[in-house]
Amino acid sequence: MKKILVLHTGGTISMSATASGALQPNAENPLMAQDDLQGLFDHKLQLITEEIFNLPSPHMTPQRMLALRDRILRGEREEGIDGVVITHGTDTLEETAYFLDLTLPSTIPVVVTGAMRGANEIGSDGLYNFQSAVWTAYSDEARGKGVLVVMNDEVHTARFVTKTHTTNVATFRTPTFGPIGLISKHHVNFFQELIQQTVCDIDHVINGVYLLKAFAGMDGDLFSAVDLPTTHGIVIEALGAGNLPPETLPAIRQLLAHHIPIVLVSRCFNGIAEDVYDYAGGGVELKKMGIIFCRGLNGQKARIKLLVALSNGKQGDELRHYVNNAVS
Ligand code: ASP
Numbered sequence: 001m002k003k004i005l006v007l008h009t010g011g012t013i014s015m016s017a018t019a020s021g022a023l024q025p026n027a028e029n030p031l032m033a034q035d036d037l038q039g040l041f042d043h044k045l046q047l048i049t050e051e052i053f054n055l056p057s058p059h060m061t062p063q064r065m066l067a068l069r070d071r072i073l074r075g076e077r078e079e080g081i082d083g084v085v086i087t088h089g090t091d092t093l094e095e096t097a098y099f100l101d102l103t104l105p106s107t108i109p110v111v112v113t114g115a116m117r118g119a120n121e122i123g124s125d126g127l128y129n130f131q132s133a134v135w136t137a138y139s140d141e142a143r144g145k146g147v148l149v150v151m152n153d154e155v156h157t158a159r160f161v162t163k164t165h166t167t168n169v170a171t172f173r174t175p176t177f178g179p180i181g182l183i184s185k186h187h188v189n190f191f192q193e194l195i196q197q198t199v200c201d202i203d204h205v206i207n208g209v210y211l212l213k214a215f216a217g218m219d220g221d222l223f224s225a226v227d228l229p230t231t232h233g234i235v236i237e238a239l240g241a242g243n244l245p246p247e248t249l250p251a252i253r254q255l256l257a258h259h260i261p262i263v264l265v266s267r268c269f270n271g272i273a274e275d276v277y278d279y280a281g282g283g284v285e286l287k288k289m290g291i292i293f294c295r296g297l298n299g300q301k302a303r304i305k306l307l308v309a310l311s312n313g314k315q316g317d318e319l320r321h322y323v324n325n326a327v328s
Pocket of ligand 1: 010011012013055056057058088089090091092114115116
């Protein structure tokens with residue numbers, strides 16, 4: 001008998017369409033009533049189901065992510081759970097999944113899923129994705145692989161998966177490496193191993209960590225606007241291989257002079273930001289200025305990593321090393 005903790009948090013998977021087609025939250029997630037999965041698992045499955053939140057995922061916050069982490073830890077330490085399934089809105093799903101990946105010491109499977117269509121819509125994918133997520137959390141092979149995202153018959157790592165389409169059910173992709181597993185009719189099939197990463201233990205989360213996206217003609221105004229005593233860190237989605245318009249540099253120098261850590265990723269959805277170009281605003285100059293290059297993460301995940309690192313009290317070289325490496 002395996003005990004799986006199911007935590008519903010809201011999102012489209014919990015919503016229904018009105019007569020006009022607008023999606024609205026239900027008073028309770030329709031999946032709360034899903035006890036009929038037992039038969040599929042030969043009655044060797046016990047689901048402990050809770051609606052920890054009922055929120056659209058744009059309402060998710062790092063504080064709520066931490067509450068989710070704490071609930072999972074309690075399940076592991078006091079209730080002997082063998083795996084976790086979290087249902088979540090898809091808009092910020094990758095951020096919650098990555099937050100948990102960085103902060104959970106678990107080796108039990110932790111699987112996050114959602115849906116692109118409401119519970120009563122034609123071709124609704126919620127129940128199917130939920131069932132796939134339970135299969136994955138139940139599988140012995142899912143242990144020790146970090147937090148996983150299961151949608152549309154694919155298993156992705158929280159570390160690299162991203163939402164790529166506004167409405168398509170095949171929205172979750174891992175642009176750099178692809179999924180690490182596929183769900184077939186009767187099995188969860190894994191075909192890649194993950195490099196282990198250290199867990200970052202936190203008991204609170206700080207605010208004031210921002211994400212800014214670079215564009216042609218950008219100047220220093222947005223950077224100056226966040227040059228505040230309440231700002232703890234900034235992630236920049238830079239251009240191409242990791243470059244910025246030179247007009248941004250004076251304001252960025254000011255931020256660095258105020259000891260605000262600045263992390264740089266690329267706004268390209270694929271590839272790694274590096275100090276390749278040696279011209280005004282090029283990566284070589286940005287790195288010399290003290291900007292931390294974060295390798296392989298997208299902007300929203302780099303922001304979660306910076307926020308977690310700062311909440312853990314990391315600074316200086318320790319912060320630089322931790323944020324620089326996608327797998328540290
Ligand atoms: N806006 C919804 C949410 O993130 C979309 C979804 O669940 O897919 O909650």
